[in-house]
Amino acid sequence: MEIAELGEFGLISHLTKDIELKNAETLKGIGDDCAVMQYAADRKVLVTTDLLMEGVHFDLQYMPMKHLGYKSAMVNLSDIYAMNGRPRQMTVSLALSKRFKVEDLEDFYAGLRMACEAHGCDVVGGDTSASLTGMAISITCIGDVAADKVVYRNGARDTDLICVSGDLGAAYMGLQLLEREKMVYNEQLREARQRGEKPESLPPFQPDFSGREYLLERQLKPEARRDIIEALAKADILPTAMMDISDGLSSELHHICKQSHVGCRIYEERIPLDYQTAVMAEELNMNVTTCALNGGEDYELLFTVPLTLHDRVSAIPGVKVIGHITKPELGLQLVCRGGTEMELKAQGWNPLRR
Amino acid sequence: MEIAELGEFGLISHLTKDIELKNAETLKGIGDDCAVMQYAADRKVLVTTDLLMEGVHFDLQYMPMKHLGYKSAMVNLSDIYAMNGRPRQMTVSLALSKRFKVEDLEDFYAGLRMACEAHGCDVVGGDTSASLTGMAISITCIGDVAADKVVYRNGARDTDLICVSGDLGAAYMGLQLLEREKMVYNEQLREARQRGEKPESLPPFQPDFSGREYLLERQLKPEARRDIIEALAKADILPTAMMDISDGLSSELHHICKQSHVGCRIYEERIPLDYQTAVMAEELNMNVTTCALNGGEDYELLFTVPLTLHDRVSAIPGVKVIGHITKPELGLQLVCRGGTEMELKAQGWNPLRR
Numbered sequence: 001m002e003i004a005e006l007g008e009f010g011l012i013s014h015l016t017k018d019i020e021l022k023n024a025e026t027l028k029g030i031g032d033d034c035a036v037m038q039y040a041a042d043r044k045v046l047v048t049t050d051l052l053m054e055g056v057h058f059d060l061q062y063m064p065m066k067h068l069g070y071k072s073a074m075v076n077l078s079d080i081y082a083m084n085g086r087p088r089q090m091t092v093s094l095a096l097s098k099r100f101k102v103e104d105l106e107d108f109y110a111g112l113r114m115a116c117e118a119h120g121c122d123v124v125g126g127d128t129s130a131s132l133t134g135m136a137i138s139i140t141c142i143g144d145v146a147a148d149k150v151v152y153r154n155g156a157r158d159t160d161l162i163c164v165s166g167d168l169g170a171a172y173m174g175l176q177l178l179e180r181e182k183m184v185y186n187e188q189l190r191e192a193r194q195r196g197e198k199p200e201s202l203p204p205f206q207p208d209f210s211g212r213e214y215l216l217e218r219q220l221k222p223e224a225r226r227d228i229i230e231a232l233a234k235a236d237i238l239p240t241a242m243m244d245i246s247d248g249l250s251s252e253l254h255h256i257c258k259q260s261h262v263g264c265r266i267y268e269e270r271i272p273l274d275y276q277t278a279v280m281a282e283e284l285n286m287n288v289t290t291c292a293l294n295g296g297e298d299y300e301l302l303f304t305v306p307l308t309l310h311d312r313v314s315a316i317p318g319v320k321v322i323g324h325i326t327k328p329e330l331g332l333q334l335v336c337r338g339g340t341e342m343e344l345k346a347q348g349w350n351p352l353r354r
Numbered sequence: 355m356e357i358a359e360l361g362e363f364g365l366i367s368h369l370t371k372d373i374e375l376k377n378a379e380t381l382k383g384i385g386d387d388c389a390v391m392q393y394a395a396d397r398k399v400l401v402t403t404d405l406l407m408e409g410v411h412f413d414l415q416y417m418p419m420k421h422l423g424y425k426s427a428m429v430n431l432s433d434i435y436a437m438n439g440r441p442r443q444m445t446v447s448l449a450l451s452k453r454f455k456v457e458d459l460e461d462f463y464a465g466l467r468m469a470c471e472a473h474g475c476d477v478v479g480g481d482t483s484a485s486l487t488g489m490a491i492s493i494t495c496i497g498d499v500a501a502d503k504v505v506y507r508n509g510a511r512d513t514d515l516i517c518v519s520g521d522l523g524a525a526y527m528g529l530q531l532l533e534r535e536k537m538v539y540n541e542q543l544r545e546a547r548q549r550g551e552k553p554e555s556l557p558p559f560q561p562d563f564s565g566r567e568y569l570l571e572r573q574l575k576p577e578a579r580r581d582i583i584e585a586l587a588k589a590d591i592l593p594t595a596m597m598d599i600s601d602g603l604s605s606e607l608h609h610i611c612k613q614s615h616v617g618c619r620i621y622e623e624r625i626p627l628d629y630q631t632a633v634m635a636e637e638l639n640m641n642v643t644t645c646a647l648n649g650g651e652d653y654e655l656l657f658t659v660p661l662t663l664h665d666r667v668s669a670i671p672g673v674k675v676i677g678h679i680t681k682p683e684l685g686l687q688l689v690c691r692g693g694t695e696m697e698l699k700a701q702g703w704n705p706l707r708r
Contacts, residue, residue, distance in 0.1 A: 041395035051447035093405035138492035
């Protein structure tokens with residue numbers, strides 16, 4: 001179905017008609033000038049927003065719309081957890097060119113709502129308009145947290161332990177894999193055109209992802225770590241500093257150290273890696289530690305806890321202590337497998353510099 | 355200066371370095387995974403968001419960056435007032451192609467911050483990334499209102515008076531004027547190229563805006579009507595329904611009538627018009643009432659009040675009673691100057707249908 005048949009208001013009602021509001025804090029969702037919420041006075045309110053552009057943040061050639069909706073939501077949910085909060089409300093604005101159909105939007109919303117439902121977040125605002133060129137996605141997520149439990153980036157102190165959830169670098173390896181298969185496919189298309197064949201006449205493209213499913217999932221369907229936030233609360237651990245790893249571990253460590261006015265020392269051998277990440281890096285002739293440090297899009301949590309909590313934090317499944325906070329004059333150091341030390345450079349994802 | 359020289363984080367710090375947070379509700383602005391706020395339990399929290407795309411929502415050929423920043427903020431501030439709220443926090447995300455310079459961004463932020471400062475709103479989040487094509491602007495505004503004073507679109511009741519602030523249609527006429535001068539200029543460019551001259555060799559273009567300054571201002575520098583919200587509060591009037599006029603009066607009346615399950619009757623002769631709007635419509639051979647009903651971008655307030663408040667609401671400068679709410683079966687009617695009645699159709703701005 002063509003989007004123009006429904007128009008803006010028709011499309012929004014179509015996409016949002018059966019949305020239910022589940023949080024007591026949500027008083028009014030889609031349909032007025034603003035969404036309306038009410039929070040208890042002992043809660044702090046968190047807000048985060050992301051603007052995602054086609055061709056820069058996502059590639060529709062290998063990103064299905066449903067996954068795109070899911071991931072767009074997840075990226076924002078992750079920012080709320082990174083403050084030790086719980087997501088409550090989300091607004092989503094899309095700008096689309098004429099090549100999209102209503103069914104594409106349905107897929108996007110299905111993915112977005114699946115992510116929101118899994119994390120108890122109400123969709124309270126939706127807006128769809130035209131784009132002359134690529135697709136743009138703007139998402140805002142609102143969350144809350146007990147007033148004395150917000151965790152900022154600036155609370156890390158000398159001797160604190162540096163912890164990471166999950167494993168790192170897999171999302172970046174998934175991206176490399178997708179880019180490689182895309183090149184193979186585009187090359188097949190080019191050759192077919194040279195032979196005077198139509199692209200439709202080619203047999204369906206069979207990308208080779210066998211044994212790499214985990215890498216793909218990390219890139220296409222990341223999961224915000226609510227489980228870690230819950231496990232920390234259950235273990236009665238309040239991190240001194242925390243953020244999510246979206247641009248790469250080294251870049252995020254720089255943020256925490258700069259804002260906390262401290263240095264850090266992490267150990268290469270302790271950086272958590274999945275087996276598939278290591279194999280893929282080997283195959284691409286890349287250093288797997290570099291991928292884990294600078295890859296980005298892992299959406300794992302990076303946090304610091306007082307040294308005295310070593311045993312308690314180590315007992316949480318999926319959390320690994322990778323080093324510790326130092327005095328600021330010691331800088332940011334990576335202790336390599338061989339024992340040599342090197343300065344940790346922030347080389348994370350930076351779309352404006354490229 | 356090239357944006358790439360600063361990179362994403364450098365650019366954000368450069369643009370936001372001297373931002374002060376003024377509202378007690380704002381606890382943390384730019385620099386963490388989320389902005390952090392705290393509201394009293396007797397306040398309701400409002401959130402609105404807009405995604406603006408180059409070529410669809412704005413044209414950089416005649417929209418200076420400073421005005422663009424100002425207007426982008428104002429559009430969102432207006433949505434907060436439309437709920438009878440006060441704006442408190444704003445986040446802004448930009449996506450830009452390489453043709454922009456740091457100075458362009460400085461201008462945009464200068465305009466945005468001017469609007470925010472005038473309305474007591476803190477800029478708490480900023481994000482800048484790359485775009486492969488046009489510019490995209492995503493703004494989210496958060497506000498608050500006493501819990502018993504939120505005004506929705508769905509509270510209009512039979513016999514309520516329909517009121518409008520300011521005058522209508524001028525922003526649309528300003529757009530027509532700018533489009534006309536753009537065509538004249540582009541024609542001069544085309545002719546110069548045909549003569550083999552370089553565009554730079556042309557004398558500076560002198561658009562003819564004399565006597566039309568008000569129309570330009572309404573299009574390029576709209577003002578959200580905080581003054582009306584304050585005047586209503588001072589007169590102890592709580593509207594039964596309210597929204598801002600962004601898509602055109604007729605479209606907004608349809609929203610209020612649909613959500614309130616009522617009809618309405620408005621009088622053509624009472625629709626507030628500026629003299630310049632009428633002159634420009636005449637010149638363009640357009641019906642001025644059609645422009646006022648369907649033009650959009652006026653950012654005036656449309657609201658309903660109980661009939662008993664007629665004298666009190668009429669005494670507010672800049673507010674005009676244009677009709678009244680009726681039973682739903684009477685539909686939406688426009689009483690023309692000659693006394694004939696016609697059905698009011700929603701023909702407001704719809705970028706997806708065009």
